[in-house]
Amino acid sequence: MVIRSRNPVYxxxxxxxxxxxxxxxxxxxxLDFFAMIFLVVYVxxxxxxxxxxxxxxxxxxxxxxxxxxxxxxxxxxxGVVFLLEVLVVVDQDMVPALSATDYSPYVDWVNWSxxxxxxxxxxxxxxxxxxxxFYYFLIASLILLVxxxxxxxxxxxxxxxxxxxxxxxxxxxxxxxxxxxxRLG
Amino acid sequence: MxxxxxxxxxxxxxxxxxFLVYAACFxxxxxxxxxxxPEHAYVTNTGFLVILSLGLALLLLINGPVTDMLLxxxxxxxxxxxxxxxxxxxxxxxxxxxxxxDYLKREKMHMYEYMVLVLLSCTSMLFMVASYDLIAMYLAxxxxxxxxxxxxxxxxxxxxSTEAGLKYxxxxxxSSGILLFGSSLVYGYTGTTNLSDLATLYTGFESLNVASxxxxxxLMFVSVGFLFKLAAAPxxxxxxDVYQGSPTTVTAFFALTxxxxxxxxxxxxxxxxxxDIMGPWQKxxxxxxxxxxxxxxxxxxxxxxxxxxxxxxxxxxxGYMLMGLASGSVEGIQAMFVYMVIYVAMTFTTFCIVLSxxxxxxxxxxxxxxxSHMSRSNPILAMxxxxxxxxMAGVPPLAGFCSKFYLFFTAxxxxxxxxxxxxxxxxxxxxxxxxRLIKTLYFDHTNTVHSYVSLDTEKAWLCALSxxxxxxxxxxxxxxxxxxxKVALALCALIR
Numbered sequence: 044m045v046i047r048s049r050n051p052v053y054x055x056x057x058x059x060x061x062x063x064x065x066x067x068x069x070x071x072x073x074l075d076f077f078a079m080i081f082l083v084v085y086v087x088x089x090x091x092x093x094x095x096x097x098x099x100x101x102x103x104x105x106x107x108x109x110x111x112x113x114x115x116x117x118x119x120x121x122g123v124v125f126l127l128e129v130l131v132v133v134d135q136d137m138v139p140a141l142s143a144t145d146y147s148p149y150v151d152w153v154n155w156s157x158x159x160x161x162x163x164x165x166x167x168x169x170x171x172x173x174x175x176x177f178y179y180f181l182i183a184s185l186i187l188l189v190x191x192x193x194x195x196x197x198x199x200x201x202x203x204x205x206x207x208x209x210x211x212x213x214x215x216x217x218x219x220x221x222x223x224x225x226r227l228g
Numbered sequence: 229m230x231x232x233x234x235x236x237x238x239x240x241x242x243x244x245x246x247f248l249v250y251a252a253c254f255x256x257x258x259x260x261x262x263x264x265x266p267e268h269a270y271v272t273n274t275g276f277l278v279i280l281s282l283g284l285a286l287l288l289l290i291n292g293p294v295t296d297m298l299l300x301x302x303x304x305x306x307x308x309x310x311x312x313x314x315x316x317x318x319x320x321x322x323x324x325x326x327x328x329x330d331y332l333k334r335e336k337m338h339m340y341e342y343m344v345l346v347l348l349s350c351t352s353m354l355f356m357v358a359s360y361d362l363i364a365m366y367l368a369x370x371x372x373x374x375x376x377x378x379x380x381x382x383x384x385x386x387x388x389s390t391e392a393g394l395k396y397x398x399x400x401x402x403s404s405g406i407l408l409f410g411s412s413l414v415y416g417y418t419g420t421t422n423l424s425d426l427a428t429l430y431t432g433f434e435s436l437n438v439a440s441x442x443x444x445x446x447l448m449f450v451s452v453g454f455l456f457k458l459a460a461a462p463x464x465x466x467x468x469d470v471y472q473g474s475p476t477t478v479t480a481f482f483a484l485t486x487x488x489x490x491x492x493x494x495x496x497x498x499x500x501x502x503x504d505i506m507g508p509w510q511k512x513x514x515x516x517x518x519x520x521x522x523x524x525x526x527x528x529x530x531x532x533x534x535x536x537x538x539x540x541x542x543x544x545x546x547g548y549m550l551m552g553l554a555s556g557s558v559e560g561i562q563a564m565f566v567y568m569v570i571y572v573a574m575t576f577t578t579f580c581i582v583l584s585x586x587x588x589x590x591x592x593x594x595x596x597x598x599x600s601h602m603s604r605s606n607p608i609l610a611m612x613x614x615x616x617x618x619x620m621a622g623v624p625p626l627a628g629f630c631s632k633f634y635l636f637f638t639a640x641x642x643x644x645x646x647x648x649x650x651x652x653x654x655x656x657x658x659x660x661x662x663x664r665l666i667k668t669l670y671f672d673h674t675n676t677v678h679s680y681v682s683l684d685t686e687k688a689w690l691c692a693l694s695x696x697x698x699x700x701x702x703x704x705x706x707x708x709x710x711x712x713x714k715v716a717l718a719l720c721a722l723i724r
Binding site: 177195 | 345367381384
């Protein structure tokens with residue numbers, strides 16, 4: 044849907060959906076911290092940046108309405124190849140070789156990892172981050188402070204010619220008097 | 229478990245840094261609340277407050293209760309080496325702020341944030357020098373460079389400054405990426421980021437014949453990242469443009485502090501963490517040193533812009549300093565720090581003079597020929613500049629000779645003959661353009677008219693002090709030599 048939708052804004056939104064799906068896959072793999080970081084970085088930063096860019100570009104919807112079916116042969120071929128590849132991989136890995144019960148001479152193994160007191164990735168990162176390594180956390184916050192100061196310093200123009208809102212005046216306005224009907228004639 | 233008790237004494241040792249961070253936050257608030265209109269008085273006010281806080285931090289640093297300690301769960305280390313470098317960073321910070329007042333006023337840059345960012349970048353460099361772990365190192369480097377990108381672009385109405393900021397930002401981000409990639413490779417192959425752990429791990433490493441190409445690649449990437457930040461020669465492309473584009477005080481800041489802080493950090497990492505695999509990194513440093521000396525000498529020949537000339541000259545100086553680093557001995561480090569201090573003094577003088585000369589239409593000087601007639605309109609200033617140039621070229625009774633001589637001596641004693649030979653040759657080549665500047669000062673007769681503003685008090689003091697160091701160091705160089713020897717010993721004592 045990212046490439047199929049007519050409206051680029053919709054495509055970006057579908058891209059967000061793709062990122063969410065990828066994060067879900069990471070979650071299924073047990074990489075919970077990575078999944079969260081993936082969401083934060085890709086959806087929070089990159090997709091929003093794309094969205095801004097797309098909104099600024101002012102693309103006309105009509106331009107994109109070309110015939111997409113002519114990409115079908117090549118695209119379909121690649122798609123089939125990928126599908127076959129996936130099937131091959133599935134065939135190799137997902138089929139269990141032999142069930143463990145057939146080999147009785149082996150001692151029953153103990154799943155030690157399940158007996159260990161378990162903390163998730165995020166939990167352990169948090170526990171390290173806010174205790175032993177809080178220094179890193181503080182320095183990262185200072186970096187963000189500098190980034191903020193820099194952005195304000197480079198973009199905020201204090202000049203007579205720049206039109207700015209006065210928050211107190213803005214807040215003091217009465218809603219009922221803001222929009223008025225003027226009878227002409 | 230009460231984790232705070234683990235860090236009980238650490239805050240005491242980190243007092244200067246903590247104070248500076250608080251001061252920066254306070255000054256930001258102060259600037260927002262007090263400075264309503266863009267006026268120069270606020271900038272001066274904030275500037276003096278920044279000087280005050282840097283001075284207080286210097287006092288805190290000198291009177292610190294602990295001289296030697298690992299802190300923040302082995303991520304920072306304080307010893308005489310960090311003390312010395314941090315003290316110099318604070319002094320240079322004070323000097324740069326003093327230099328800036330008059331310039332900012334004349335250039336109508338009414339931004340108190342400039343001062344606060346100088347303060348913040350000084351803080352970041354204090355952290356940088358103290359860091360003892362690859363992650364802490366990366367974070368501090370990033371902190372420092374982010375502040376630098378902003379002040380490089382701080383002159384908003386000049387497209388040169390914007391260009392400088394953008395170029396610095398892109399290449400800086402690039403080098404940060406290289407640095408981070410190298411650190412992650414090192415972490416991947418060793419499983420540790422701590423420098424002392426790395427040192428322990430590498431004991432007798434080269435005799436073990438372990439195949440560890442990835443580790444060497446990681447080390448290479450880390451060194452290249454730092455050499456990028458230092459603007460050493462194959463990675464120097466950005467520096468003339470950034471030096472030219474940034475406001476002149478910022479250029480002075482760039483020429484002074486990052487050289488000191490980044491070189492100190494690189495020395496620490498290579499000497500503490502990777503000393504036992506010296507072979508690979510010594511080659512990198514040697515090649516960069518050779519290339520920087522040659523590029524610094526040859527590249528500056530064709531320059532007519534003063535700031536570009538100074539940029540190339542600083543590339544050359546970095547090459548000489550790397551020679552000390554490549555020698556891999558205590559004397560090499562000592563010579564490097566001696567050179568660094570003298571370089572700081574000479575650069576301060578030069579930039580004070582460049583800042584105090586303006587063309588007839590009240591613009592800052594850009595070209596070398598703008599400096600002609602100076603020997604007649606302001607003979608003392610011209611004399612100062614000429615002597616500083618002689619010192620940079622390495623003419624005997626001045627400080628520049630002293631430092632260069634010592635460096636060549638150590639390079640020879642650790643059998644780096646090519647470095648020493650190329651160093652002497654490029655020093656001869658580079659004296660050409662220093663002498664050309666002197667010729668312009670004294671013998672060129674052009675018809676351009678210039679207005680020479682008299683130095684303001686702050687710059688006059690700075691200029692006199694730094695020139696005094698350049699001039700009279702040869703009379704009594706012992707304190708400097710002893711202090712840098714102690715620095716080198718403190719650094720090398722880390723190698724167990």
